[in-house]
Amino acid sequence: xxxxxxxxxxxxxxxxxxxxxxxxxxxxxENIFAGVDTVLKKRxxxxxxxxxxxxxxxxxxxxxxxxxxxxxAAAMKPGISDDQKIALDAKLTSALGAINLAMEAYxxxxxxxxxxxxxxxxxxxxxxxxxARRAYNQAVTDLNNAIEMFPTNLMAGWMNLSRRAVFEIxxxxxxxxxxxxxxxx
Amino acid sequence: MRSTSELTDFYYKELxxxxxxxxxxxxxxxxxLKWYGGMGAVSFLLLAAWMGKNFGLLHPLSIAIxxxxxxxxxxxxxxxxHGYAKDFKTKIITPLIGAIDPHLLYNPxxxxxxxLFERSDLFQHTIDRYRGNDYVxxxxxxxxxxxxDIHAEYQTRDSKGRTQWHTLFRGLFLVAEFNKHxxxxxxxxxxxxxxxxxxxIGGWLQSINLSREDLIRLDDPEFEKHFVVYGNxxxxxxxxxxxxxxxxLLDFQRRISHPLFVSFVHNHIHVAIGTSKDLFEPAVFTSLxxxxxTMEYINTLRNTIGLVEELKLSEKLWSKV
Numbered sequence: 001x002x003x004x005x006x007x008x009x010x011x012x013x014x015x016x017x018x019x020x021x022x023x024x025x026x027x028x029x030e031n032i033f034a035g036v037d038t039v040l041k042k043r044x045x046x047x048x049x050x051x052x053x054x055x056x057x058x059x060x061x062x063x064x065x066x067x068x069x070x071x072x073a074a075a076m077k078p079g080i081s082d083d084q085k086i087a088l089d090a091k092l093t094s095a096l097g098a099i100n101l102a103m104e105a106y107x108x109x110x111x112x113x114x115x116x117x118x119x120x121x122x123x124x125x126x127x128x129x130x131x132a133r134r135a136y137n138q139a140v141t142d143l144n145n146a147i148e149m150f151p152t153n154l155m156a157g158w159m160n161l162s163r164r165a166v167f168e169i170x171x172x173x174x175x176x177x178x179x180x181x182x183x184x185x
Numbered sequence: 186m187r188s189t190s191e192l193t194d195f196y197y198k199e200l201x202x203x204x205x206x207x208x209x210x211x212x213x214x215x216x217x218l219k220w221y222g223g224m225g226a227v228s229f230l231l232l233a234a235w236m237g238k239n240f241g242l243l244h245p246l247s248i249a250i251x252x253x254x255x256x257x258x259x260x261x262x263x264x265x266x267h268g269y270a271k272d273f274k275t276k277i278i279t280p281l282i283g284a285i286d287p288h289l290l291y292n293p294x295x296x297x298x299x300x301l302f303e304r305s306d307l308f309q310h311t312i313d314r315y316r317g318n319d320y321v322x323x324x325x326x327x328x329x330x331x332x333x334d335i336h337a338e339y340q341t342r343d344s345k346g347r348t349q350w351h352t353l354f355r356g357l358f359l360v361a362e363f364n365k366h367x368x369x370x371x372x373x374x375x376x377x378x379x380x381x382x383x384x385x386i387g388g389w390l391q392s393i394n395l396s397r398e399d400l401i402r403l404d405d406p407e408f409e410k411h412f413v414v415y416g417n418x419x420x421x422x423x424x425x426x427x428x429x430x431x432x433x434l435l436d437f438q439r440r441i442s443h444p445l446f447v448s449f450v451h452n453h454i455h456v457a458i459g460t461s462k463d464l465f466e467p468a469v470f471t472s473l474x475x476x477x478x479t480m481e482y483i484n485t486l487r488n489t490i491g492l493v494e495e496l497k498l499s500e501k502l503w504s505k506v
Binding site for chain 1: 402403404419420421422423424427
């Protein structure tokens with residue numbers, strides 16, 4: 001009888017520990033996503049400024065600039081899911097990268113103090129976003145591992161937890177952002 | 186900052202007159218040491234023989250005499266080399282540091298403050314004795330930096346009430362301004378647990394380390410193999426530890442071959458290198474003109490001061506300008 005009680009006790013204890021660790025991981029993901037959101041918002045705030053200041057110079061890049069504005073509007077819509085946000089962020093990053101590259105072709109832009117300041121701010125925020133993405137990816141990987149690995153997968157199935165998407169880290173991000181090279185070209 | 190070969194040239198050319206002078210002193214000291222050593226050994230043996238005959242070798246008095254002789258010879262060695270060590274620091278190390286960068290000040294008797302050492306949070310133990318020397322302060326490419334030799338110890342008492350001293354850290358300690366703003370604390374320590382227990386059990390042991398903040402696992406497997414990172418903000422830790430920063434720290438670790446401890450607190454980077462010895466002490470039993478010896482002085486200085494360039498601390502982001 002006592003042996004049975006002990007076994008039941010141990011099983012219950014393990015179940016509680018597993019449940020708590022899964023909840024902890026899920027909350028960690030949400031917590032860090034809030035951090036990602038904050039830096040993404042910072043970037044959204046800069047975009048209208050950037051578009052306004054460069055559009056008069058960048059005649060040929062009108063479509064890219066419009067795309068950036070559209071993406072920003074889409075990402076700022078209330079009620080979109082985290083996964084959608086992640087997808088939009090990837091598009092926005094690549095569009096902004098295209099603008100960054102295109103700016104090289106306009107010497108007038110580089111003489112504009114205001115634009116340069118904006119670009120520097122954007123670069124700094126880009127670094128923060130990259131850090132936030134990496135933190136998020138780690139938290140999501142921890143959660144996904146727990147969801148798929150035995151025995152936590154049983155508990156996760158019962159708790160209705162599902163795998164989450166990670167941010168794709170682009171090749172350019174893996175490289176060091178060389179600010180000096182960007183400006184001295 | 187000058188290159189290693191330029192510094193080697195400087196050492197052998199510009200410092201040659203002082204080196205020669207010191208080398209003469211060194212030779213004199215060595216011959217004196219040999220003389221005193223010989224005399225000491227002979228008298229010690231005579232005394233030991235006499236003691237052994239009259240009281241027995243394990244008599245408390247005999248043991249006291251053995252300990253006393255060791256202490257006396259240690260003190261004699263200190264006294265005899267003291268002036269020489271001081272001269273070496275003023276005539277060789279001071280100009281050498283000046284040659285590396287004229288913005289650096291050197292004080293052989295001073296050390297980095299205990300407050301900064303404790304702020305780094307690298308070694309979580311109360312410190313009962315804090316000593317150091319060879320303090321360098323200044324700026325490299327506009328980055329404020331300071332470092333010195335540090336020997337931090339703590340005390341314990343055994344069951345018989347005897348005090349014992351334990352070394353908490355001995356080596357080089359450096360503090361420099363970091364090129365990014367941050368609020369959280371990030372601590373990087375050598376990875377002992379994963380090395381001895383493997384990544385699964387070791388990783389689990391690290392994650393339950395109660396005295397530290399949360400374990401932060403980073404996306405560079407090679408870095409993870411060598412270091413363990415604790416911090417209270419996972420995003421900021423990655424903002425500081427970019428992929429390139431992790432690679433630079435790893436490269437630095439590979440080159441120094443001593444345990445490396447790094448922390449980011451209060452907008453500063455704190456680096457502790459556990460060399461387990463004093464840095465700029467002059468060689469007594471090898472020649473000052475010896476190439477290997479020379480390179481050790483130059484490389485230590487260059488590696489330490491070069492950390493600012495190596496970690497690109499001077500490349501500031503706009504918000505820190």
